[in-house]
Structure formats: structure tokens, C-alpha cells
Amino acid sequence: MKREFLSGNRAVAEAALLSGLRFYAGYPIxxxxxxxxxxxxxxxxxxxxxxxxxxxxxxxNAAIGASWAGAKAMTATSGPGFSLMAEGISLAVATxxxxxxxxxxxxxPSTGIPxxxxxxxxxxxxxxxxxxxxxxxFAPWSAQDSYDLTIKAFNxxxxxxxxxxxxxxxxIAHMWETLYTREPGEVEIVSRKKPVEPPEEYKPYxxxxxxxxxxxxxxxxxxxxxxxxxxxEAGYYRQxxxxxxxxxxxxxxxxxxxxxxxxxxxxxxxEDAKIIIVSYGSTARMAYPVAKSLLSRGLRVGFLRLKxxxxxxxxxxxxxxxxxxxxxxxENNTGRIYYDIARIAxxxxxRFSPILTVDPPGFNEVLEAVSRWL
Amino acid sequence: xxxAKKVIHPLDKYLRSDRLPHxxxxxxGIGIALAAMLRGIDRRIREGKLDRNKLVFVTGxxxxxxxxxxxxxxxxxxxxxxxxPFATGVKLANPSLEVIVVGGDGDIAGIGxxxxxxxxxxxxxLFVVMITNFVYAMTGGQLAPTTPLRVYTTTxxxxxxxxxxxxxxxxxxxxxxxxARASVTTPHYIESFTYKALGMKGFRFLEVVSTCPExxxxxxxxxxxxxxxxxxxxRVIYKAHPVVDESDIDWDKGIVIGEYxxxxxxxxLDLIKRG
Ligand SMILES: Cc1ncc(C[n+]2csc(CCOP(=O)(O)OP(=O)(O)O)c2C)c(N)n1
Ligand code: SF4
Numbered sequence: 001m002k003r004e005f006l007s008g009n010r011a012v013a014e015a016a017l018l019s020g021l022r023f024y025a026g027y028p029i030x031x032x033x034x035x036x037x038x039x040x041x042x043x044x045x046x047x048x049x050x051x052x053x054x055x056x057x058x059x060x061n062a063a064i065g066a067s068w069a070g071a072k073a074m075t076a077t078s079g080p081g082f083s084l085m086a087e088g089i090s091l092a093v094a095t096x097x098x099x100x101x102x103x104x105x106x107x108x109p110s111t112g113i114p115x116x117x118x119x120x121x122x123x124x125x126x127x128x129x130x131x132x133x134x135x136x137x138f139a140p141w142s143a144q145d146s147y148d149l150t151i152k153a154f155n156x157x158x159x160x161x162x163x164x165x166x167x168x169x170x171x172i173a174h175m176w177e178t179l180y181t182r183e184p185g186e187v188e189i190v191s192r193k194k195p196v197e198p199p200e201e202y203k204p205y206x207x208x209x210x211x212x213x214x215x216x217x218x219x220x221x222x223x224x225x226x227x228x229x230x231x232x233e234a235g236y237y238r239q240x241x242x243x244x245x246x247x248x249x250x251x252x253x254x255x256x257x258x259x260x261x262x263x264x265x266x267x268x269x270x271e272d273a274k275i276i277i278v279s280y281g282s283t284a285r286m287a288y289p290v291a292k293s294l295l296s297r298g299l300r301v302g303f304l305r306l307k308x309x310x311x312x313x314x315x316x317x318x319x320x321x322x323x324x325x326x327x328x329x330x331e332n333n334t335g336r337i338y339y340d341i342a343r344i345a346x347x348x349x350x351r352f353s354p355i356l357t358v359d360p361p362g363f364n365e366v367l368e369a370v371s372r373w374l
Numbered sequence: 375x376x377x378a379k380k381v382i383h384p385l386d387k388y389l390r391s392d393r394l395p396h397x398x399x400x401x402x403g404i405g406i407a408l409a410a411m412l413r414g415i416d417r418r419i420r421e422g423k424l425d426r427n428k429l430v431f432v433t434g435x436x437x438x439x440x441x442x443x444x445x446x447x448x449x450x451x452x453x454x455x456x457x458x459p460f461a462t463g464v465k466l467a468n469p470s471l472e473v474i475v476v477g478g479d480g481d482i483a484g485i486g487x488x489x490x491x492x493x494x495x496x497x498x499x500l501f502v503v504m505i506t507n508f509v510y511a512m513t514g515g516q517l518a519p520t521t522p523l524r525v526y527t528t529t530x531x532x533x534x535x536x537x538x539x540x541x542x543x544x545x546x547x548x549x550x551x552x553x554a555r556a557s558v559t560t561p562h563y564i565e566s567f568t569y570k571a572l573g574m575k576g577f578r579f580l581e582v583v584s585t586c587p588e589x590x591x592x593x594x595x596x597x598x599x600x601x602x603x604x605x606x607x608x609r610v611i612y613k614a615h616p617v618v619d620e621s622d623i624d625w626d627k628g629i630v631i632g633e634y635x636x637x638x639x640x641x642x643l644d645l646i647k648r649g
Contacts, residue, residue: 022467023463023466023467025463049466049467049646051462051466053459053462053492054488054489054492055488057456057459058456058458058459058462058488058489058492059459061452061453061456061459061460061463062459062460062462062463062466063463064452064460064463065432065450065459065460065461065462065463065464065467066463066464066466066467067463067467068450068463068464069430069463069464069465069467069468069471070467070468071467071468073463073467087453087456088453088456091452091453091456218430218448218464218468218471219427219428219430219448219468219470219471220427221427222448223446223447223448223449224448224449225449225450225451226449226450226451226452227450227451228435228451228452228453229451236393237443
């Protein structure tokens, strides 16, 4: 363990390197460019490579290709570039490609405000692409959390053979903080499971009990098939309902069965709380002190910070929120996580305090937004 | 996979014969192109210059892209237009692999055009085979960037008003080490150009002029596969040293095939000192 002073983006880069990143593909965009600039310098020193591609479409497809050639791969972007990656995300889902995609939110829609943040892309992270699928989305609130959740993103992507989205934002990305980084061996690093059977018996999409197929990569003699079309266990295209149903169900189930690994939130003072403030990402940085100050004024306030934005562990969330009379969701958009909380905790208890700002919200701004429900 | 392989053809060893019959229409040129490519590959393998376990076929989406279904190598059937960036990621992550991209003219030069030009500019270590059938075949006959002027397609019912793209000229203007054109009427050139390309580094591009009797044939009144092949054959002119200025495809003046560019510029891997 080492104490360091890093920006959120550098924390992501360092954690990616520790996780075994060897291939980075990207296209410049604020507030993600400095992540690539940093990796362009660092990756070649560990035998990896960072390439600036002609666009984000090329970037994500190259990262998928690199993953199939055996490298741990990552790309990073912001809203406009992330939009261009939509089809690539769906390819990674269908082909069960381990891949980490970092989306650093800025203000939108369209080109928006490149240098400032909002939390408007929560649904984009969940549902960017076409097709029936789910994928894990993690949202850090600090440099330390950027570091830890990046390691988790790689581990989950390798363990479950899925693309994973790390949803950071412009504030977290460029804020410098002290954090503790790890040395190799100090933290578990997961790599994709390899086949044990000989190539003649191997089927690239045949899963065992855990629903995650072992992954042979190119060049190992397994004659791997990467198939974008709906496919059976062998990777052969099939147009029938049974194959489609089996594939789509397994893709979902392999993640939901591991919800305990994928889903995480943090709880503060929930035991006696009658009011729970729920927040995440950079907005949680101010929602937390507001909750703490209300508590010190004698109000029975608790705080819950989401680290995983998708999929939610509804059972766990519902029991954490069960004793409160009111649950106030604070987020920097016109309503995203609020609708999940309203569904899970019930509309009668859920309240929404939107903060629509492109600058980090001040203490009073958040206090005011929350106070209307007190 | 469980089916025991019965070898009926010398190239069967490179085919997933359990996936046959293939989807191509009777008389389609794509099969001719694939067989000729496989013969070029086979020569390199028999020479010991190529390891079949290190060969990767990457394709996008389209009739031409379906070749990845049938070859018994590592293969990827990816997204429409995105085979080149996918293949680039593969090659850079493991430079010991020989990566071949195959696609239609729409896949490679239409939707994937931006990737094509940048891969050529980088002299990326890939062999790209573009099968030109002058139309979007898989989707039923719409305009392709290579469709000749005035041809009727399903999306140009009054005749194509757009001048076609000469992809040979485009790629030759960039930093590619090898730019050649063959035709399904001259499979021996597809074979020898494939063979040659597989002995080189950097970006290697082969355009194969093909026949699509089912869709394009219908558009130009050559629905009969043999007639279409005969008509194409009449127009193909082989030159030992063609120049780029004569590479425009012109149904009346002829279609010049041959090796337009052969050079030894530093490849991307040379430039980054990898592999
Ligand atoms: C993003 C996207 N757009 C459109 C399509 C539909 N599509 C499938 S194949 C194809 C064109 C095929 O033409 P070409 O690449 O020339 O190959 P051919 O079938 O002629 O061999 C199109 C437009 C798609 N699969 N993906
Ligand atoms: S539609 Fe044309 S290109 Fe496609 S398989 Fe049939 S003949 Fe070949």
C-alpha cells in the first residue's frame, strides 16, 4: 500500500495498470483525454500499448479485438463519444468480451459543456445499446473510489465475461486527492477462465454451472468463433426462438446470479434513520456533509451512497431503506436513480431533490434542495 | 463439430464443412474468391511461413463477410464496417497473429471507409480483401459507394446520380505497402496476390471484382450467373505493371487488374518497434 496524490483519471489509469491493462484505445475528448495521455506514457513501459484511433467507434471495436487476442483492454470517453460506442457495447455483450469502458460524464445533450459535469448519462450507461441485455455500471465519488472501482470493473469484466462501465464525471476525473494505491499481490486480480478441454471438444459459448463460458483466445489453436449474430454454444448463427431465449437469458443470468459481487452501496447512520438521503458520484460529495450536518442538528438522518448504478440489488436496497419514512434522492439531473428508488421503496416514501448545476453544488444549495422534504 | 470430417476437396481442411451448405446464391462470385484465397494461404502454410493456428479471419457484415462462417481458423464475424478496427486491436495485442480482413465494398469502403483510410495511412499490419460486387447485396440491392453512375438500384430508382469511389486510387494514395486488384474471372491472380501479400508487412489491400448475379445481375440485366461471369471476363484486363491512373472501373473501357503498388515502407509495427 502506498499513499499517493492523484487525479481521479490518473487513479483509474493506475488501477487499470495494476489490474493488468495491456491495450488502451481512445479518441480525445474532454474530460477523458488526460486519462489517455497518461496511459500513452505509462503503457509502453509495461509492455502494453495505447493507440489514438480515428474515432470512438474504432476505439471500442479495437479494444474488443484486443481482448480476443488475450489482452486486458479499456477505452475511455465522455457522452458524445460514448454515444458513438453504442453498437460496440452490444458487440461486446453478445460476444461476452471482457472490456472496461470508462465514461466520464459532462454536461449534455449534444456537445453540451465539455469542461463541466452533470449526472445526466446514468441511463446512457445502462442502456446505451440495442438488444436485451444488462451490464454492470460503477460510479466512484473520489480518487480512492475511482481506483478501487476500476480494479473491481476489471475483475468483474473478466470473471463474468462482460463489458463493464465505469461512470465517472468531470469533477471526480480532474480532482486531485490523496489515496492509497496497492502493490501487485496486495489485491485480488481476476483473469478470465481458460478452457480445460482440448480444442476439438471446446465450444466457445458453452457455459457450466456459473453460466460463464471459459474463454480461449486467438492464436491458441482453439479456432475460436467470435459471433455477433445470435448463436448457439458452438458460436453458430441460429434464427430460432430457443437459441435466442437461451442466449439472452444466460447473458442476463450470469450477471444477476453474481449480484452479490456486482452490487455495492455504502451506508451511514442508517440504524435509527427516519430520513435517508440517497446519492452517488460527485453529487454525493456534498449530499454526505449535508446529511451529517442534519444529523448533528438532531434530525434522524441517514445517508446511502450507491457505488453500483446497475444492476441494483433490489432486495438489499429495499431492506436498507425499509425503516425510513422518507427517502430523498439527490442527483444532478431531472430524475434517474430517483425512479428506481421510487419503484423499490414505494412512491409514497420516495422524494426527489434534483440539483441542476454544471458547477459542483455548494453546501447550501444541497441543503435547500433537501430541506423542502424535511 | 461432432460430425467426422469427410475430405472431398483439398481445401476441406481449412473449412468448417459441418456448416455447409453455405448461404451464397448459386453462381455467386464470393465462393470463387474464398477458394482462391485459401489456395494462397495453403501455399504459405505448406511452405512453413504461416501457422494456421496463428491466422485470424475478421469480417464485418454482408454476404462477403460471411466467409468467416466457413473457414476453420480463429474467426470473428463482427459489426458492419468495423472489421478493420477490430482486426487492428487483435494485431496490436498479439503481433504474432496474421490477421486477414474480408468484406464487401459497402462494409470496407462505405460504412467502414474512415477506418480503411486510417489503417492504410498507418500502414497497419493487416491484409484486407474487399469483394466488390457494386451493390449492397445482403440487404437486397441498394446503392453501394462503388455502384457505377446511372445504374438502377433499389434506392436509386431513377438511376445512380453519384460518381463511384475508386478504392484502389484511395488506398494507393495513402501509405499501404501493397495495393492490387483481381477478379473472380481470374482466380489464379487472387491466389497469387494473396500469397504475395501474406509474405509482406504493413497494410496490404486486395480488391476482388466479383459477380452478384442474384442482386446486381438483376439490376444490370445479367441475371444468369454464367452470362454475368462471361461479361465480366470480357472487360477484365491484366497488366503486369498497371498505374493508378488506369484503375477507374469502367464497364465500357475495361477493368484493369494487377499489382498497383508494391513497396516496403515501415509498417505500423516497425514504427512502434513491436512484434
Ligand atoms: C450499422 C449497420 N447498418 C446497416 C446494416 C445492414 N447491412 C447489413 S449488410 C449491409 C450491406 C452489405 O453490403 P456490402 O458490405 O457491400 O456486402 P455484400 O453483401 O454486398 O457482400 C448492410 C447495409 C447493419 N448490419 N449494420
Ligand atoms: S446476394 Fe449476391 S453477393 Fe450475396 S450471396 Fe447472392 S449472389 Fe452472392
